[in-house]
Amino acid sequence: MLVISRRRFLAAAAAAGTVPALARAARAQTSVKIGTAVLGDYSMAGPVIVALERGFFKSEGLAAEFVPFRGGPDLLKAVMAGECLVGITGSTDILVFREAGSPIKMIATHTEGNHFTLNVAADVQKIADLKGKAIGVTRAGATTWVFARMLAKKEGWDPDKDVQVVGLGGLDAQLAAMARKEIAAYVWGDGGAVTELQGKSKVLLRLDAVTPKWISQIQYASEDAIKKQADTIQKSQRALFRAIKIMRDQPGEIAELVGKKLGWSVEAVLGAHKISGPLLPIDGRINVDALAAMQDALIEHGLIKKKLALDEHYTRDFTPVKL
Structure with missing residues (x-):
């Protein structure tokens, strides 16, 4: 007669229970798409690539997909249609698109300064x-x-x-x-x-x-998503900023996987890091003075006509991003 101790019985029961638990966890993952205005930019696309490859989105309960576009206007359409939750683009887009009436807001700084x-x-x-x-x-x-x-x-x-x-x-x-x-x-x-x-x-x-006050790149979302999917946005940002931290602190560790996606050599990735690595943010805080300087420059050069209130362009609900 086979005798099973209480301890062994409980251990076996617990192990058996992990299978459906894992299945439930997999089913519970929220699908999100993260879009970038272009692919061939280390500081723009790199954080999404690293967050995917290192499983940072997955650890936040997200089944993420990376969708690079062919320019800011195409990305905007996807964000407005709800096809992409978070858009990552050049910072002037927020000023241009808001003036044109698009209900979007900057949710974090993605690259500080001017990496051009x-x-x-x-x-x-x-x-x-x-x-x-x-x-x-x-x-x-x-x-x-x-x-x-x-x-x-x-x-x-x-x-x-x-x-x-x-x-x-x-x-x-x-x-x-x-x-x-x-x-x-x-x-x-x-x-x-x-x-x-x-x-x-x-x-x-x-x-x-040339531009001592500037923001290179931003993360943004539609006002509707900010209202209805704030928790998912925060999870996406935690994944992205975990990736940014690794890129900032240990670029050699991620150069190969980023280069593979971009079609660049490791040397090229490290060269790009020398340019924009020092501008990778810690927690995504928004520099309003820099936004004001950008707005003035765009008005001076005729890209926008109206000087909208700066607080119409961003929300502080998501920054500083806490890891």
Whole structure:
């Protein structure tokens, strides 16, 4: 006759109970989509990639999906439609889209300062060498266009006469124009580290030298999601900021997995980290003075017409993010 002790019986019962418990936990995971305006930007996409690969979303009870888009307007449509819970984009989008009437709000700073870079041809040694030459940007009216004009003004140049600011589109178009010597420089994000390693251009400076008060990138959500899904937003942010902490403190540990998703070498990822790593935030707090400076710059350059109250653009309900 088989005799089972009370202790063994309880242990067996507990073990048997873990299977349905785990199944319930898996079923209980909330599905979320995190969108980025582009893929090829280390500081923008990196935190989402790391949070997914390291299981940080899963540990928050979230079944997350990463959805990179082809620009801020496409991401906005997805956020407004409820297809993406959190959008990560360039910071000027919040000012432009709010003025246009989109009911969205910034929920955290994703990258501080200004991580955009001025990338130049091999024969350009200093900013002064660009006078009388062309600078490539994504399009007229884009953030890159504003930065090129601000750079010219900082040098005491007339941005309409002393330099030519040319809207060319994506990175391939910038590099092709530089190879043909049609432009001497272009404005880009931390992906400038990749083309520098390839010998196609070199990073002359990071553009926070031009914009001392700025915010590079933000996290935002629709007002409807903020009202109805605040808990899920907070969980998503905890996962993202756990990833940001690792990126900030131990970039060598995550360079390979980020590079694999971006299609970059480890060296390129580490090069991008040198550019934007120092700007990765600790807890996502929102610098309202920087928002005000950005709003003034966009009005000066005609990207927005109305000066809306700054507190219409953000909520402090989610910051500082506590891990």
